Amino acid sequence: MARFGMVIDTKKCVGCMDCVVACKTENNVPEGLNRDWIVQDVKGAYPTLNMQIRTERCNHCDNPPCVYCCPCGASHVHELGGVVLVHHDKCSGCKACMAACPYDARFIHPDGYADKCTFCIHRVEDGLDPACVSVCPTHCMYFGDLDDPNSELNKLLNSRKYKALIPETGTKPQIFYLD
């Protein structure tokens, strides 16, 4: 069984938003809405500043509160790689999943259902990388199987310092940011 995840090298990310555009194009994300986005995190006081740029999206958590709280069974964990997805035709638009997500990664599609990053599962099933990963000009994003000890992801996680976002919420996010 695979467990899909992502490793993002914040030392390489320049915040060009290519991943954001690729996602919108690949998944027909409606105008004004985003499945992925760029965060600039500036710490310190001028002139001693430290800036981290990172691309964020649904963390496809291993302990996904959005799946547990869904009253319709629309939010679910896909059998391939533990990817968190939404059955559009089961969703009542109650927004419980949006309340439950500490990353605010979900939104309501203009057609009424909850929508979010799918890790481009339609591409992954064909052996391709998600659109955001495939277009990144600095190659700062890595997608793969976290259960495979020889995957590029595990090699990076074993050799570099990393963090996940808000791990204290207990959701076990599956996207890791290299410091």
Added chain:
Amino acid sequence: MNEITNTRNNHLIDPILSIWGWEISVYLFIGGLVAGMMILSGYFLYRERHKQFVTTCTTVPLIGIILLSIGMFTLFLDLEHKLYTWRMYTTFQPTSPMSWGAWILVLVYPLLFAAMLIKVPSFIPHKYNFLFKWSEYINSNTKFIKGIGIANMTVGVGLGIYTGILLSSYGARPLWNSSILGILFLVSGLSTASAWIHMIAKDREESRLLARADNLFILFELVILGLFIINLLSSTQAHINAVKIILNGPYAAGFWVFVVGLGLVVPLLIQSLAVSHRIKHTIVAPILVIVGGLILRFVIVNAGLLSHWTKVIGLE
């Protein structure tokens, strides 16, 4: 300094979470109120005092049906995918409090209806003869009345607690991370239901008894609110920031003035003077309690949406 800029600007998410408007607050208030009504009428039915407490045991279940229908309509208004509402009833998701609530609501209607049938409302025409036959059948054996009482109390407790647990189950919103919200909303529901009956009961003894009960529920509610605040203040920095939203942040005025002051302390003082025969019973105190209960839901829902694990909003 830590400055975060985000390119995301999703509707209902940014800059602050605003997924639930007045519809959910009103629904949670009505859910708690009806739960309180079911417990009170259930208790008097169980004690077979329905001939003495006529308003509580026969009028209130009918009011409950009407109120809950309004509440469910506001819930429907909140849904973004309205044509798919029925999807909630094609499955039961044991980990989802919302799923529990959807199915509890299915039990509430027949139980309120059964309680109402103990004395068929006078406006129902006699051509609906079967209702009168059912009423006769229920009244033929006190076990049926006691059974309806127990079932109303049980499901009422479930409904009241669920309205709080619904919020507390969302770990992403620190203000709601206390299961004491379930008891808070249950006791608030009992208090607002007592206030409602106190206001409308024609029998003086019934009205006064419910006023005394309401005083007790208000005292409990004040203690539970205190525990809720202590619970969050003694937790992580995110929870401390969250509870400050209602203690001295953007919702402080709503919380202290309308929930604690005008919604609990002032009516408690008025009703204490009334039950000790120093002043007359008026509708002022019950109305303050009911409006306070509604504002409690607005404050908890809206302040909870504002609370976040990393973002500190409104307290800078």
